[in-house]
């Protein structure tokens with residue numbers, strides 16, 4: 496069964512206590528909500544993971560990192576490995592966010608290694624893909640996403656792929672206030688599902704969760720989530736405010 500998910504990506508925001516306060520507020524609101532909710536994941540900075548995992552334990556909320564090292568341990572100053580993330584109580588990590596691809600020069604080949612490392616440590620993966628503006632304007636958005644998935648993700652075996660959620664995040668929509676239209680999101684999500692079907696078969700494609708990310712907020716979440724191939728969202732800025740984040744969570748019908 497395809498799982499519906501709303502994941503918050505806090506990026507490099509909030510000091511330790513601010514993060515704990517936000518997690519506590521989200522927990523309180525989620526627990527008070529009467530309607531059936533989708534899966535909720537808080538992807539926090541590394542420093543928050545252990546504490547937030549403790550705060551949200553015994554709830555429907557899970558925690559995740561935003562990145563991980565491709566190797567398990569060793570002399571890699573400043574890096575955090577997947578087994579270290581797992582030991583905090585986190586169950587997810589984002590891999591391949593466009594900010595990592597662009598600002599930290601992460602290649603598809605490196606992202607495949609990171610994904611493998613995360614899965615091997617028992618983490619589930621939110622794997623991001625998406626085109627930049629000039630690629631969309633020159634009608635290369637489908638081929639960009641296709642090659643990101645082919646080179647960074649589709650080398651996984653089917654059992655590994657079952658632990659992966661795909662997030663489509665058009666780079667021109669991230670943090671810009673410009674959202675993909677519901678039609679643009681649906682069109683790309685359907686395309687991605689077709690690629691998954693070609694690689695892993697219809698049944699697995701049907702079970703694959705595909706999230707939309709990029710300026711998704713309380714006011715536009717419902718129209719994006721109404722599309723049949725949009726299974727939830729990866730939320731940046733709007734996940735830093737508990738009530739806005741809850742509006743998005745409850746906009747996703749399960």
Ligand code: PGA
Pocket residue numbers: 504664668669670671672708709710711729730731732733
């Ligand atoms: P945004 O970020 O919601 O602030 O646009 C989404 C993301 O980068 O995951």
